[in-house]
Amino acid sequence: MLIRLTGGEVVDPVNGATAKRDVWIRDGLLVDAPKGATADETHDVSGCIVMAGAIDIHSHIGGGNVNTARLLLPEHHRSHLPRPANTPLSNAGWSTFQTGTLYAQMGFTTVVEPAMAPYTALHTHLELADIPIIDKATLAILGNDDFTLSLLRDSKSKAMLDDYVAWVIGSTRALGVKVINAGAAAAFKENVRSFSLDDTVPEYGVSSRKIVKSLQASVTRLDVPHPLHVHANNLGIAGSADTAAATIAATEGVPLHLAHLQFYGYGTEGKRKFSSEAARLAEAVNANPDVTIDIGQVMFGQTVTISSDVMRQFSAIGNASPKKTVILDGDGNGGGGIVPYRYKQDYYGSLQWAVGLELFLLITDPWRVYFTTDHPNGAPFTAYPELFELLMSSNARDAKSTELNATALGLTTLASVRREYTLEEIAIMTRAAPAKLLGLKDRGHLGAGGIADIAVYRKGRDIAKMFREAALVFKNGDLVVKNGKVTHYRWGKTLRLNPPPDKAMVKRMQAYHEERYGLSLDWFTFPDSAIQRPDPFAEVVS
Amino acid sequence: MSVAWIGSQPVPLTDAVRNAAKLLASSRCPVFTLDADVHGTRSAIALAERLGGAYDHAAGDLLAKEVALFTDHGGMFTTPGEARRRSSLIVIVGEIPVAHHELLRAWADSQPDLGDRQKRSWFHIDGTETAEAGKLARKLKAISLRGEVLSLPAALGVLRAGLQGQRIAASLTNIDRFKKALTTAQFPVFVFSGTSGETAGLVMLQGLIADLNKTGRASSVFLPADDDAWGTALTSLWMTGFPPRTGFSNSLPSYDPGRWDIQRMIRDKEADLHVWMSTRGGETPPRGGKIPLISLSKTNAPTSGAKITISVGKAGIDHDGVSYSSRTGTFRAVQAAQPSQLPSVSSIIGQLAEALPGKKALPC
Incomplete structure (x- = not known):
């Protein structure tokens, strides 16, 4: 099947300047314009922008904690519309089916679930397999488990740590590794209530800094394309900017990705001792090429915070709205907290909103800043179209600012920042850069050889509308969205690295689980066939 | 065939x-x-x-009761693996289905290797004695926490009030032993199921656990009825x-x-x-x-x-x-x-x- 998109304005920074040109698809892949060939199918996309399918590097779309949030809050996700033909459950509120549908309708074709607890990996993958259309990937959580902490406490070799990290990545079908408030979940079980970069985990005497540095180095040695994905200490508290700055300063030439930096952008100035430190953090990021970050933008309204940072979530119970929460002290890297929350347009909400935008606008290199709301923590991913508008229009920011708390905004630089993201910068931040960061050479661009993940947007003054309802979306060359509506399901893959396990480490894992949990290792691992969809995984070659 | x-x-x-x-x-x-x-x-x-x-x-009836704890209230939980490895004080709440007895007996045969690492002690809080719960409690050598004519929710309420230092007319057997055990246990765990009692009792249990977490740590293991x-x-x-x-x-x-x-x-x-x-x-x-x-x-x-x-x-x-x-x-x-x-x-x-x-x- 040869498909031609003609008449569109192609925004593909990886392959040259924005220009009108045709895009050709043959059998699911992008190809150069074939000489003398006639397309089997032609789409006139005049008046439209053509981009690669978007990639979300940090969105909590599936797994134990997400499902527990569904259980806790059935009143928050009622279905709203009858389902269209051919897409069962696509309007079932917060179902896996709705997740894939809504992402696809916005032109997103790959989404990373960034917090998979290794022991509940099967659950995560079962959910991801029921998310239609898009490709998925996961990051396995490490840094709070007894095995890692014991290796570091006992000064075991780097090779042994690497073998363990590789075994976790392989056995959980992950694309990379994330560390969440390194050591804090283990410390919380020992009744420690606050935990910073140089605090040590009781029992192990290992500092959070050492955990991060060790895993960062291991991931780099293993040639995992995505740098260690770090959820730093002290998320959400006044003064957290110091922790983030210290984490950024600690990279020492080794790549590191700092997640949802907005939640660390707070200082202690002002009457309420809660101020913006976004400018300082943006400067630190700009000055350190080792670091990439995503934002975790706050938008207003009801959401639910879902995090494996159990210590932080426990401390937030008092802010729950409505007043019900789940706190789970999980095995090793599992567990976390579910705390529903409503972002109000008051002092605190306004400041958080502004901090995120300041970071977006003051970090100069779009290749190192990523577009996220930390779904659903800052806002549901369905808020993305409005966020695109805020980034691309200073007038839109000004208009929204008039509704917000003036005192809070007065303590930020936002009003003075007039930068507006260009379409090319949007394409970098949401396509090319995420693909590069994750090591996905086959997507994020529209060059020949790439998979035909394509989003076509109808140009218009209403930026949010443009990004909310893609005119056309192709996934692997299959037209799945027309005029903002999904036409049918297809089943994407979950992308993984699949490093071969070290045999000695497998034996060690067998002995460890039998001794410590009284269960054989197969209670914690699973074959691909457990997913019961054809070829649910796809290998990414590092 | x-x-x-x-x-x-x-x-x-x-x-x-x-x-x-x-x-x-x-x-x-x-x-x-x-x-x-x-x-x-x-x-x-x-x-x-x-x-x-x-x-x-x-x-469905039992499942609805278990679901209601989450949809109406939430709570603090831990995993069976974490309880086995970390908890030196286990409290069985009401009746636990027979299907889970082997799991609990396996914990009894093991020693915590994380946290306080003390020899594990067992308590059992119940309202109306049942054959299965009593049998399990005896096998685990669990110390009984019971009050005369108290239902399980009431017994949990009395325990919660007692731990808060409130003056109450009712009392539970072995409450002082339990208080003493709490002073040394770093991660006490309450084990419950949908068979443990009505949702109100489970909510009271979670309130008790929330109280304990104000100054120390405690959690619960939820073992589904099915x-x-x-x-x-x-x-x-x-x-x-x-x-x-x-x-x-x-x-x-x-x-x-x-x-x-x-x-x-x-x-x-x-x-x-x-x-x-x-x-x-x-x-x-x-x-x-x-x-x-x-x-x-x-x-x-x-x-x-x-x-x-x-x-x-x-x-x-x-x-x-x-x-x-x-x-x-x-x-x-x-x-x-x-x-x-x-x-x-x-x-x-x-x-x-x-x-x-x-x-x-x-x-x-």
Whole structure:
């Protein structure tokens, strides 16, 4: 099947300047314009922008904690519309089916679930397999488990740590590794209530800094394309900017990705001792090429915070709205907290909103800043179209600012920042850069050889509308969205690295689980066939 | 050996599927009683959506009680693995299903290797003594926390008030021993189930645990009354956003534990077709309804009263599958222990969907 998109304005920074040109698809892949060939199918996309399918590097779309949030809050996700033909459950509120549908309708074709607890990996993958259309990937959580902490406490070799990290990545079908408030979940079980970069985990005497540095180095040695994905200490508290700055300063030439930096952008100035430190953090990021970050933008309204940072979530119970929460002290890297929350347009909400935008606008290199709301923590991913508008229009920011708390905004630089993201910068931040960061050479661009993940947007003054309802979306060359509506399901893959396990480490894992949990290792691992969809995984070659 | 029957007559599987599909297609309100592994549940929910039906689990009453703790309140929890490794003080709350006794005895035979690492001590708080709970408590050498004529919620309330230092008229046996044990235990864990008592009691328990966490640490292990039912709840949540007792009106799922109580719907003649699944074998459909029944059950004989019976296998016995396990507190891939020719629930439901008008495949 040869498909031609003609008449569109192609925004593909990886392959040259924005220009009108045709895009050709043959059998699911992008190809150069074939000489003398006639397309089997032609789409006139005049008046439209053509981009690669978007990639979300940090969105909590599936797994134990997400499902527990569904259980806790059935009143928050009622279905709203009858389902269209051919897409069962696509309007079932917060179902896996709705997740894939809504992402696809916005032109997103790959989404990373960034917090998979290794022991509940099967659950995560079962959910991801029921998310239609898009490709998925996961990051396995490490840094709070007894095995890692014991290796570091006992000064075991780097090779042994690497073998363990590789075994976790392989056995959980992950694309990379994330560390969440390194050591804090283990410390919380020992009744420690606050935990910073140089605090040590009781029992192990290992500092959070050492955990991060060790895993960062291991991931780099293993040639995992995505740098260690770090959820730093002290998320959400006044003064957290110091922790983030210290984490950024600690990279020492080794790549590191700092997640949802907005939640660390707070200082202690002002009457309420809660101020913006976004400018300082943006400067630190700009000055350190080792670091990439995503934002975790706050938008207003009801959401639910879902995090494996159990210590932080426990401390937030008092802010729950409505007043019900789940706190789970999980095995090793599992567990976390579910705390529903409503972002109000008051002092605190306004400041958080502004901090995120300041970071977006003051970090100069779009290749190192990523577009996220930390779904659903800052806002549901369905808020993305409005966020695109805020980034691309200073007038839109000004208009929204008039509704917000003036005192809070007065303590930020936002009003003075007039930068507006260009379409090319949007394409970098949401396509090319995420693909590069994750090591996905086959997507994020529209060059020949790439998979035909394509989003076509109808140009218009209403930026949010443009990004909310893609005119056309192709996934692997299959037209799945027309005029903002999904036409049918297809089943994407979950992308993984699949490093071969070290045999000695497998034996060690067998002995460890039998001794410590009284269960054989197969209670914690699973074959691909457990997913019961054809070829649910796809290998990414590092 | 027959695997399909129309009434009491053995028939080829294809005939049974065709006739079952006719019944499904002509039904205005089919209801589904689920009892299968994750993949059987996925298929069944997808079929219920296709037909505008409603579903519940076979252990729906107990499951609804367990679900209500989360939907109405939440709480603090830990995993069986973490309790085994870290907790030197375990409190059994009310009655724990027999299926979990082996797990608890395994904890009793092990020593915590994290946290305070003390020899594990056991308490048992109960309202009205039951044979099973008493037997388990004796085997675990659990110290009894009981009050005269106190129900379990009341006993939990008395314990909570006592730990808060409030003056109360009632008292519990061994309360001072328990207080002493609490002073040295770094991570006490309360083990409960849907069989432990009414939701109000479980909420009181979570309040007690929240109190303990103001200054120290404590948590609870939730052992579902039925592992397969809890697995069904989790699967239903990601598929529809809701736990069971969900129904589809105009293709929209809605969750309502009263409205979509399948047994009530059958009794009140709101449903006109019952699809009853049971993969554990030896079960019979609940009595009380007089609507046509399609039985997908592990059986070697037609189900009494069923218009159609199709014999299905159980995941982990007859075929591979995925089931929830309280041993780990999550899903586990299970391999066929005694592979058989019996089809899985998901494969039969797939065939039913293809035999319906339109012949569309289900999304899972």
